[in-house]
Amino acid sequence: MKKLRSKKGSTLIMLIMSIGIISLLGTSILGVTMMNYKIKKANTDLKHTFYMSETGLDKAYDRAYNLVLEAVNEGSSASQDFINELTEEISTLNSAENEAPPTVKDAYRDYIIIGTDKPFIAESNEVEIKIRASEIFNSTYENYMDAFKINQTLDSSFSPYDSGLEVEVEYSKWDNETGRPAKRTLTIGIRSSYISEYTKRVSASLIIGIPDYEEPFTIETKIVPVHKLWTYGIAADNIIIGNNSYNGDKVTVSGDVYAGVNLEINGRNTEAYFDKSLIAAGSTIDNYGILLKGPDSYLRVKDVFAKNIIMSGTGASFTTYPNSRIYVKDDLEMNNTAQTTDIDGSYYGFSPGGEQHEVNTLNSALIINSPDIASGGSKFNISGDLVLYGTSYIKGTPYATGESVSIPGNYIAYTRPLSGGTSEGKSMVWDNIITQYYDPLPPLAYSFRSGGDMWVWNKADYFTQYSMEHGTGLNLGGGNITVGGNIETLGTGLNGTEIKTSSFNLEFLEKINNKNTYRTIYEERAKNYYDAGFKAKVSSNHMSQIQGSELIYIDDDDVVIDDGIYDGHFTDRGIIVTNGDIVINGEFNFKGSLIAGGDIIINSERGNAVNIIHDGNYVAKLIAENNLYNTLFSEVDAGSFAITVYKNSISAKIDFKDYIDFRDWKIE
Structure with missing residues (x-):
């Protein structure tokens, strides 16, 4: 039988075997590499955890340092009070020539020496005073750093930046060293933990001494x-x-x-609380002052010095703390629905505007454009006085109305004939009134036909006369505009459903032009x-x-x-x-x-x-x-x-490091 000696396919077999061996070696090496990586990462994480846990001790040290500063302040103040009392007592004893030795109070007997010759002079016992002042310093310093304050200071939470870091005060105690004055040492046991994937804890004893009185500071x-x-x-x-x-x-x-320039509250449901003065100067003509833009935005203030208060957000609220004083250079405007103005105090709009009040620049008025004021959806209330030295304008015209408190729609009063009334002795019958047309409005009552202009206070009289003849056609806010104190206005005002007449007279003009106290107060604060x-x-x-x-x-x-x-x-x-x-x-x-x-x-x-x-x-x-x-x-x-x-004696800053130290540091 003939044997087959062909070597075809052997190379493939060898290749497959080699690839298998290489793959096995690669897998083993990858496994070892991953294991080394995990070990190194774990080691890095453990070190990070350890160092972070140490950070807690550092932060405790920093807080303890500040606590020492506070305790030194308290101790020094108490010692100085004692010295001041002695100084005053010695001064009292020596206020007159003493023909006989003066009587020293028991509380000061150890600290005041009376001379032996006439006149008997009282002098300080410097040695005993320094010892006593040192004792007061030490005891006040020690009492200040009680267990509650130590725990409250060192054990309080840190910032989100230190998430996972926990510092715990395990105990605090003063030792019982003796001497005069007594020198004692405070020992605080501190444990710091950092908790993440791993947890590390370190602990130490923080030792705090009492600086010598007047040394080294x-x-x-x-x-x-x-x-x-x-x-x-x-x-x-x-x-x-x-x-x-x-x-x-x-x-x-x-x-x-x-x-x-401006204070703007823009976010929905945004709340701001300012319990002292708020100045929003609105420094140029294009600026406003206070703007409540956000829906349901809320501002609660104390005293205010502002160019304007403009409420445009639906549901915006402007409220005050009790007994507030609001000084406004121009207007307060309510320009949307469900708005609230509630002032517990008084409001002063002190700008009278331009000559004859025909220019709408810095003309202090109250403008209520809230369409739901009459139904009670919006409300305006002042518990104190309302002072308005200017009047409102019909939007888009240079026409100053006779109203210092203005509600949309009431301009119609200046378009209809009157059958009676006078202003400064001049008849206000419609035939005596010159009208002027402002596109797209109907002709508006503008001035008297018999010479002279119709000044703002004449227009206020005109508005009052109109209310007597055609009152049912006016929008008076449905009783949702209320003032608890006096109303002093250049034009007409409102309180409930009652129209308040102009306060115009020569004394009022003097207040506006020459003795404008409110403007002086405002300008001083708004610098x-x-x-x-x-x-x-x-x-x-x-x-x-x-x-x-x-x-x-x-x-x-x-x-x-x-x-x-x-x-x-x-x-x-x-x-x-x-x-x-x-x-x-x-x-x-x-x-x-x-x-x-x-x-x-x-x-x-x-x-x-x-x-x-x-x-x-x-x-x-x-x-x-x-x-x-x-x-x-x-x-x-x-x-x-x-x-x-x-x-x-070395630095302009306190350095009590000699009196703060860590001992018995250990890893747990």
């Missing part, structure tokens, strides 16, 4: 002159709250608010302090300083803050001054001042809130510590702040 009182800009909580050209893309923004400012000179100072005084969550920023660039994070750092207090814009997105809680040469734009969105608290003493302290009153805020407006500043 000294106390300096600086007199900080007041510059108007840093007395505002927020100040900008325009303050814009919400937009059409956002729904339900909520902004609260505890402090004065200044908008050199623009962010002028070209201040902008130049901002440009030349760059500063970006972060200490913990405190930010001092002075520059020309825009500042964008997202959920309290600026440039990667969480901030909740400080001073921000820029020639650009300040944009706030999301939740933001801040103590200090925000000042922009451009706009401040706030978009908090539903479920979030922006809360800004202005504390004049805190802001003045920052200005004193950074000497900003010599550079940026150098002009003096009125008054000054006396601010206590701490410093050691």
Whole structure:
């Protein structure tokens, strides 16, 4: 039998075997690579988790540092009070020549020495006073840092930026060292955890000592002159709250608010609460002042100084806190349905307009264009006085009506004949009236035929006479316009369904033209302090300083803050001054001042809130510590702040690191 010795197909077999071996090796290598990757990733994640857990200790240290500063302040103040009392007592004892040794009160006996010769002079016992002042300092310092304050300060939540980080105060105790004065040490047990895919915990004992009285720090009182800009909580050209893309923004400012041009509330269901003064100056003729544009937008204010208050959004509400005073240079307008104006206080519209009130520029009136005012869908209420030194105009014409409180449709009163009435002794019978035609309106009563013009107060008389003859045809708001106090108007006013006649007389004209108290008050408050000179100072005084969550920023660039994070750092207090814009997105809680040469734009969105608290003493302290009153805020407006500043012998800033330390650090 013949054997087959052909080698055909062997190469294919070898190729298949080689590919199999290579695939097996590749799979093994890939598996090893993936395993190494997972190990490295896990190692990286573990390190990240570990370092983040350490971050909690650093943040606790930073908060403890600030707590020490506060405790030193309290201790120093208490010691100084004791020294001041002694000084006053010694001064009282020496106020008259003492022929006999004066009697020292028991409370001061150890600290006052009476001389042995006539006149008997009272002197301070410096040694005992210093010991006692030190004891007061130590005990006040210790009492200030009680367990509640320690837990509240160190154990409080961090920003969303630190999500997953938890810091827990396990215990705090003062030791029992003795001596005079007693020197004690505070030990705080702290555990920091970072919880993500992995969890790491580290713990340590934070040891806090009590600085020696007057060492290593000294106390300096600086007199900080007041510059108007840093007395505002927020100040900008325009303050814009919400937009059409956002729904339900909520902004609260505890402090004065200044908008050199406009304050705009644009978002649906957007709420703004300003519990002090609001200035919206509307600096040029094209600006408005306060604008409520958003549907169901809501503004609650205290005192107001505004060019206009314009309500255009359906359901918009303008309300005030009790006993408010509203100063408006031009008009308050309600221009949509379901709107509410509710002023708990008084309203002053102080601009009388041009000569004979025939030019519609800065002519203070109340314009109610809400079509549902008569049915009660919209309402206007003032609990106090209503003062209006101007009148309304028929839209599209230079015709000034006789109404200071105007409702659409009532212009028809100036188109129909009168059968009686007088103004300044002149008959107002229709035959004595010159009419003028304004396209597309019918002829309007314009002036007296027997010489002279029909001034605004004559037209007010004309309107009053018309109401007596044809009153049923007028729109008086169905009783939904109410004023609780006095009504003082150049034209006619309204209260309920009652027409209030003009207040015109020579004394009233004197108030308007020569003794316009309300205009003086307004102009003083509406001054623009962010002028070209201040902008130049901002440009030349760059500063970006972060200490913990405190930010001092002075520059020309825009500042964008997202959920309290600026440039990667969480901030909740400080001073921000820029020639650009300040944009706030999301939740933001801040103590200090925000000042922009451009706009401040706030978009908090539903479920979030922006809360800004202005504390004049805190802001003045920052200005004193950074000497900003010599550079940026150098002009003096009125008054000054006396601010206590701490410093050691080396630096202008406090450094108590020798009194704060970590011990017994460990990983859990």
